[in-house]
Amino acid sequence: MREQIDTIPVNEAFDAGDECPFCVLARKAEQSAIRYVIGPGASYMEPDVRSVTDEKGFCREHIKKVYDYGNMLGCALILQTHYAGLLENFKKEAEAFEQPPKKPLFGKKPTVTDRWWQRLQEKEQSCYLCEKNDYNMARYYHTFFALLKEEEFRKKVESSKGLCMRHFAKLMQIAEEKLPEARKEWFYPTLFRLMEENLTRVKEDLDWFVGMFDYRQAGADWKNSRDAVARTVQKLKGIYPADPPYKEPK
Ligand SMILES: [Zn+2]
Ligand SMILES: [Zn+2]
Secondary structure, eight states, rough: HHHHHHHHHHHHHTTTTOHHHHHHHHHHHHHHHHHHHHTOOOOSSSSHHHHHHHHHHOOOOOOOOOTTOHHHHHHHHOOOOOHHHHHHHHHHHHOOOOOOOOOOOEEEEEEOOOHHHHHHHHHOOOHHHHHHHHHHHHHHHHHHHHHHHSSSHHHHHTTTOOOOOOHHHHHEEEHHHHHHHHHEEEHHHHHHHHHHHHHHEEEEEEHHHTTTTTTGGTTOOTTTTTHHHHHHHHHHHSSOTTEEEOOOOO
């Protein structure tokens, strides 16, 4: 059943004509996760949700997105308990802190077993939204590989615009574990052809865009190059640089 729920968004993403269907899915999953965390459902008022955001916190990218959403009271409440927990923990760690032993001039460096800074770094990178996104994307990848059984879906993949490099790399990793032997003969040549053709197409759009700034090109047709810079960034990194921040619907 779960699989059927996910086949609709995966099919829609491949119908969207985007530079990468997995970017479409990732954007949708991320926006729905942000809406869940800070949106009108006010899940941040539920103690079980709050205790998880308190513990995991948010990475740099996602704390900005939670802030940008525009629900300042919700944001303040989420931060309030997370911050209080962090401060409490900080005090405990500070109390237990022991200055690292002096480095000897000669001989081996003493081994430090208690790496407080490592725990701090891990905490700083831990993210509730990253984990939620990873979970949802894993489901979409799973559905993608399940759908490859259907010829109609394979045709859809064949006529897509390929993927971005980020999602291509991820797909290649998962293919190694998930792809049945019988499907490999179709999968690898198709994906490599798609990637090369479409990376080339976007490069040509970018070249055309640059060329348009040559005075000899004055008045020429932009063709498909107006958004070439944004699409190039997407192909490289799997993001939509031209997207405005995702905000609370007015
Ligand atoms: Zn992508
Ligand atoms: Zn994150």
